[in-house]
Amino acid sequence: MPSKRKTLILRLRSKSLSLSVIFLLCFTLVPLFTVSTAFAATTTVPAGDVAALRSALASAQPGDIIEVSGTYSISDGTISTSVSGSANNYITLRGTGSGATLNYTASAGNAAFYIKNNYYKMENITINSNSNSNKGLLIEASHGYITNVTVKNTKAEGFKIRKNSQYWLLTNCLAQYTGQSGKYGEGYYVGDADQNWTTAPNADQSGYITFLNSNAFQTKNDGFDFKEGTHHIKVIGADIDFNNTVPESTVGNNGLFIRANNVQVINTTIKNNAGTGQAVRGNKMTASDGNSYGSNLEMKALSGVNLAGALIYTSFTNNKLFTDYSMTSVSGGLYASGSNTATSASPSSFTEMTWSGEGGDVYGAGTAVNLALNKTASASTEWSSTYAAGKAVDGSTGTRWASASGTSAGQWLRVDLGSSQTYSKVVIKETNFANITSFKLQSSADGTNFSDIASGTTIGASKTITFSPVTSRYIRLYVVSASDEANVNEFEVYAN
Structure with missing residues (x-):
């Protein structure tokens, strides 16, 4: 028979093992519970x-x-x-x-x-x-x-x-x-x-x-x-x-x-x-x-x-x-x-009041602010540096972005607004070549994963699209179909 001292040691080891198992289960189960409630429905x-x-x-x-x-x-x-x-x-x-x-x-x-x-x-x-x-x-x-x-x-x-x-x-x-x-x-x-x-x-x-x-x-x-x-x-x-x-x-x-x-x-x-x-x-x-x-x-x-x-x-x-x-x-x-x-x-x-939080952006004082003006733009393809993505946000209809020769559907123009902005209106201008026959507007927080905002068909010299306010850093024009290369002279984004 074991001594009283050995019996005590065995009991302590057994208790320690039980506590360890419980401790491990807590750390194992809690993350599983947290993950299961983290997905929005x-x-x-x-x-x-x-x-x-x-x-x-x-x-x-x-x-x-x-x-x-x-x-x-x-x-x-x-x-x-x-x-x-x-x-x-x-x-x-x-x-x-x-x-x-x-x-x-x-x-x-x-x-x-x-x-x-x-x-x-x-x-x-x-x-x-x-x-x-x-x-x-x-x-x-x-x-x-x-x-x-x-x-x-x-x-x-x-x-x-x-x-x-x-x-x-x-x-x-x-x-x-x-x-x-x-x-x-x-x-x-x-x-x-x-x-x-x-x-x-x-x-x-x-x-x-x-x-x-x-x-x-x-x-x-x-x-x-x-x-x-x-x-x-x-x-x-x-x-x-x-x-x-x-x-x-x-x-x-x-x-x-x-x-x-x-x-x-x-x-x-x-x-x-x-x-x-x-x-x-x-x-x-x-x-x-x-x-x-x-x-x-x-x-x-x-x-x-x-x-x-x-x-x-x-x-x-x-x-x-x-x-x-x-x-x-x-x-x-x-x-x-x-x-x-x-x-x-x-x-x-006049200076519009601003604050950090909902409703705190600049929304307009009679003159609308183009949130995309001179912001960083990129595109799926570019015809050349003369027709680069940035030409669509430079404030001039005399310049334009054009997709690469031979392209049509699946092209896109992405604008980085610099920070998260709230907007509800986009104006697109195809002054030179109105080739786009259907499109989507899409938003993104990271510039990679996009969600649809609105869709449309032909654009022409100037098309205004309004929608419920969206807050994001990136906005993208996605060309669903086109008769020839995509050409956008100006892409403008407004709060209202």
Whole structure:
């Protein structure tokens, strides 16, 4: 029989071996689990299946895409998100084909759709409240993109962003027929009024938000309303049309009502307001937290058309009005009675606000910026150095890229934008030889692996292709078919 000492050693060795096995299993199994959850999934929700839509949102993981189409009749309240995406893996709810409609047939309470988790994208969707919710799309989260989304027939606001929500880009959106209850019908609303701060006693500091080519039509109150505490907001290329109605005035009847700090209104038109409101109203105020809000308002390429009121009222102390504004049938004149005046500035001195994060790029100040101009370009083949790839991005239609002699289909032109950029429009010019008969536009993060953006057939002297905003460093024109060598005089890329 072994001694007590030998028995103890054997037991310790046995225990050590057991722990080693467990330790090894932990290190073996954990990576397997991690890998199994690392792949993003695409879920296609059958048209009209509301339960499946709710289930997909509840079980989504970072990077997942949820595809919807057709009409979903919703009679069981608000639809909301449940899971956050991540910086490199947004969760996307996307309407495919001609898009999807969320049609509310019974009460949805405060909001028809509620984004309460970070890193989300919503694309190609119509939210029709049918007067069954106060708000159409409520956002209480940070980091995201809202693209081609229409909100209509709400009791109150259309789009509402609040509760310190930051870093959002809303592109090609529409707020329509808001305020069906009779008031509180702003099209786009950022923050909350002082007395309603959900962050009290601190201000609601929602900000770093860009509204790009997003419009308002026949809203009951202000087209856009930015409250005290909110900051760094850009409105670019908006069309605010009251459709010759008289907006409700006790809440607000202006194109834009601004109490925020650091706001730029760029290339925006306010029109057909039969009420007394102004195109832009900036009100400086001291809030319950003791801070003064309402400063640094810049108006570039501002346009007023068919207004009973004035173009501007402001009590801000820091205002800048660029001289490229215009007025057509503005009965109240440039400034409403009692307004401060703004510093006059040349359009050439304008600098668009930027920041690191969603909505922080330069999108345009009336003059579009060609993101591809003089950037590094390469091609599948080149006829010669005289017809090199770089000739397609040099800003001149007198030069061109041509593929090698005898080539046709399968040629490509790739442009390195230098860094990740957001764009939604490409202009291609075949000034000399229009040989391309079908093509694809493709994007890539690494210049090697490409995804399709859009496709088309013939190009000709100038062809403009628009699409939902894409963010990438590389963009490529891929020639699917051609009658002879590919020739591109200019390849231009724009944010909008």
